[in-house]
Amino acid sequence: MLSIFMVGALLPVGVTLASPLVTPVGPMDLFKRISSGCSTSGSASCHNTTVQKDLCCFEAPGGLLLQTQFWDTDPSTGPSDSWTIHGLWPDNCDGTYEENCDPSRDYTDIASLLEDQGASDTLSYMQQYWVDINGKNEQFWEHEWSTHGTCYSTLEPSCLPSGSPKGAEAVAFFETVVKLFKTLPTYDWLKSGGITPSSSKTYSLSTLTSALESAAGVKPALSCDGSSLNSISWYFNLKGSLIDGNFVAIDAPEDGSCPSSGIKYPPKSGSGSGGGTTTVIRQLTYTIKGPGPTSGGLPSKAHITASTGGLLSAGTWSTQTLATYTLSGSTSGFTMSTSKGKCAVSGGTLTCGSSVSFASTFSAVSSGGNLLLAYGGSTAWTADATPSGTTQETVYTGSSHSEDITLSIVST
Secondary structure: OOEEEEOOEEOOOOOOOOOOOOOOOOHHHOOOOOOOOOOOOOOOOOOOOOOOOOOOOOOOOOOEEEEEEEOOEOOEOOOOOOOEEEEEEEEOOOOOEOOOOOHHHOOOOHHHHHHHOOOHHHHHHHHHHOOOOOOOHHHHHHHHHHHOHHHOHHHOHHHOOOOOOOOHHHHHHHHHHHHHHHOOOHHHHHHHOOOOOOOOOEEOHHHHHHHHHHHHOOOOEEEEEOOEEEEEEEEEEEEOOOOOOEEEEEOOOOOOOOOOOOEEOOOOOOOOOOOOEEEEEOOEEEEEOOOOOOOOOOOOEEEEEOOOOEEOOOOOEEOOOOOOEEEEEEOOEEEEEEOOEEEEEEOOEEEEEOOOOOOOOEEEEEEOOEEEEEEOOEOOEEEOOOOOOOOOEOOEEOOOOOEEEOOEEEEO
């Protein structure tokens, strides 16, 4: 069953969404918006049979969209009877993904940007429903825009109406995410199935997904911190532009991290900032309460080695004494840090340091008895030359530079 969500309203097209809980958003509820001028009658993203040349009106390559939501309980975020916004991620149609696509548009002071462009209502809603577990809302919004928002082809500045102010595409992004989130009342849908937060009850994965599928018409992916429910991903394809297109709801193409049974849905408790670090992993969000071993065969401390030398604490390649990296997560998704700070890929460049506010998510791939470092599902890394002596080479993702590198994770 396909349900189509129109940005600004919930609009079933040819079908009826199986939920009485979702109310169409009327014209008076719409925020001030720019118009893309795109039709929504063409192919949905990831469903085209011919090459699409106008990527201002057809989302590619990131045509598999995930609206992700948090259930933060201790410390809690947002209202006690609502999930909160994580973001809207443009995965590629094959399940891989790109991040940090245009550092030149890494806008700061998102709050002022929204206010200055007539989206103060959007900002007010975000301040209640799009909140960071450590109280750093501005950094959280900046991260979601720079990491994911800059990767939408339909939000390229060249796609905007003539005369649009700088940052208008980011304003459109936040408005769209808020509008889409309003059509996905996860808490209410679970409640309608008799599932409410409890300190003692547990549920099977099938019970939770069945309740949500019955309400929404599609199956989401549920993720857990251990056995506690804490994240959900709703999947879509898109017709037209992210600015004002139609969202076609689809079943999640992959499962989240929750076990098949014994799942807890704890009530929100605690308040304020601190108490943990929210670590974002594809289809998995969990809170690290303190140091300890990681799961899934991933070492908690490691050197990142190459055929010659390896990585230093800034993320550069060298033949000097290798840095010790701290890995947090599992082989399917983890973050890295060194004595310099968190590690991230920005603009295709690997960097570790105090300037990194949000760590990127990496993965580990077993190959020939080695555990290889991967980013975006690829183990391809590259540099301009092989280092020698005290020289250090910048490390890039992919194979766009002259020297290919295979990076191995070696426990220390």
